[in-house]
Structure formats: structure tokens, C-alpha cells
Amino acid sequence: MDTKVVRIDESHKDEALLREAGEIIQSGGLVAFPTETVYGLGGDALNPASSRKIYEAKGRPSDNPLIVHIADMETLPAIVKSVPETAKKLADAFWPGPLTMIMEKSDLVPKETTGGLDTVAVRMPSDAVALSFIRAAGGYVAAPSANRSGRPSPTRASYVAQDMEGRIEMILDGGDATLGLESTIVDLTVEPPTILRPGFITGEMLRQKLGRVEEDGTLFRADSGQAPKAPGMKYRHYAPEGELVIVKGAAAAVTDYINGRLLEGRRGHKKTGVIATDETIAAYGADVSRSVGKRADAAAAAKGLYRILREFDDEGVELIYSESFDGEGISQAVMNRLLKAAGHRVIDV
């Protein structure tokens, strides 16, 4: 199949292109589209055959449920058993935006879309192209991140093309994703509501609206002994092809340790990489060094992380050391993704 890649701009939304993309979805095809978090691989959420195609294109296990994207609050009641008060509050505060809510599903949503579950994950993205596309597609677009399973989520259209060329009908190129990490997922079917994946909408922000909100114990630890509640979180995700290790500790000790390992790696004829910050990058002797930005700027790290992981793959880097990004708020989302990319390999120095 030929994949048609079209540039589409927020300021000059080409209505004919959006109609064409919408028709592809309504006739059972797949279209990748930009959102503020990462690019999504969209299909008709109400069509079981479309969801099966998404799993196939991604090479994703079919027990890993998809997020249903909507564009208008009026379309929500049809796909859930009832709209919980908690969902109304959070939608008022954070939709459209990078928040996914889990609710009991209605019969309209096929189990193929929810990976066999009786619950459905729903998000209303804020990206203007995404909203127009969802409306043109009939209002319900099932979309996981538009990467092949196990690859970092794509933050620009060329990364989608790397993974999906020839597998899907169309890619809408809306430029770089403004946030760069996937949405926060909160489960509203349990009491208290529980965060299954950290993101830009932080636990603190959710607590301000709902009172008590918990975090799934598996988010930051490999050895919690619990199964993650978001089925997707159990897979090794976001993984670069090289071996990635996170190094934690006082700044000078981290630099020394990493430089020692890099030297060893190069002696073993391995291509080496480092993930650092603007403050420290000059101190490293790696073949490929990348900064995520200023240490205090967690949003920049979120935006750049997946691009950097893909660049290491493109450069054939075999051994990667990363500084650690501990902190509150968005840093937690960055660290959660980095830990998954590293398969939880962390060294304390």
C-alpha cells in the first residue's frame, strides 16, 4: 500500500484533505495524525476490523487497549455506561488536553478496541488538526501512538513514516508535537481514582479537582511485585536499540562514573551515547552526546526525549548512559518513560 503523506497546518486547515482523511477512517482504513502529546495511529473506534488493523500495523499485542479520541463533550455519553461526576470535573478542567480517563464502556464500543476489557479509555486532544480530523472521521477515533510496538512514540511525521510507511493509508503532518510525551491516564472506575500513567496533568492537579487520587504502584518500580493496571505498561516500551542505563547520584559523581563507563565502552569498540543536560553535556566524552535542555526545564526534556532516543538508533549507538531526572510534576513523567526505555536499569553512584 502507498502511504500518502500530507502537510496540514493549524492556521490553514485544508478542508478537502481533512475530508479525505475522515473518509479513509469511515471506510475502515488507518490515518496517522498529530496531537499535542505524540502522533496517533487512528482508526474507527466503533469498527472492530479497524482496531484489528491498528494492532497489525503496530505489531502490538491485541490485549493492549486503545485510547478512543473524541472532539466534543456531547459525543462522550454514547460510548460510556454513564459519565461519572469525576469525569465531568476533570473534563471541565483539563479537556481538551493531555488527559485520558478510563470509564465503564457502553455496548457501542467493540471489545477489539478495548483489548477485551469492559472499560474504555477516552481522551479529547487539544491539537486543532486532531480535533477537525476526529470530527471528519465520525467522532470516535481509536488511536495508540503511531510507532511500531517497542519503538519510541513518534513526535514528528517523519518518525511515523519510518515506522508506518506502506502499512497505513495516510499520514497527516502537523509538525512537531508540542508536548512530546503521552497523556496522563487516570482510572475513574476505581475508588479512589488511580493514575495508571504519569504525564503533563500531574497527580497534584488531579487532587485539586477530585481530592484523593492514588498512583499505580508499578509506575516507577520494576520490583513492586504488582501487575500494572494499564495493560500497555507491562510491555517493554519506548526502547532504543542500544543498551540504556540510568545513572543516579550527585552531579560530579554521575559525570565521573559515566565517563569511566564510556571509556570502557569505546575500548570495547562500542559506539557510545550520553543523555545529559545543558549544564553537563560538555563534560562527557561520548561518540554521540545529546542534551535534553536545562536541568530545571522538565517540559523541554519531555519534548526532546523520544527524538533523542530515535537519534541514537539512527546513529547506531550501542551503549547509552543517561543522567537521572528526579523531581515532581512533569519530571515524573519523563523519569517513568526513561525507566521503561532502560528496562529499569538504574545505577546509584
Ligand code: AMP
Ligand atoms: P498508547 O495508545 O500507545 O498511548 O497506549 C495506551 C495506553 O492506555 C496503554 O498503556 C493501555 O494499556 C492504556 N489503556 C487503554 N485503555 C485502557 C483501559 N480500558 N484500562 C486500562 N488501561 C488502558
Ligand code: MG
Ligand atoms: Mg504507545
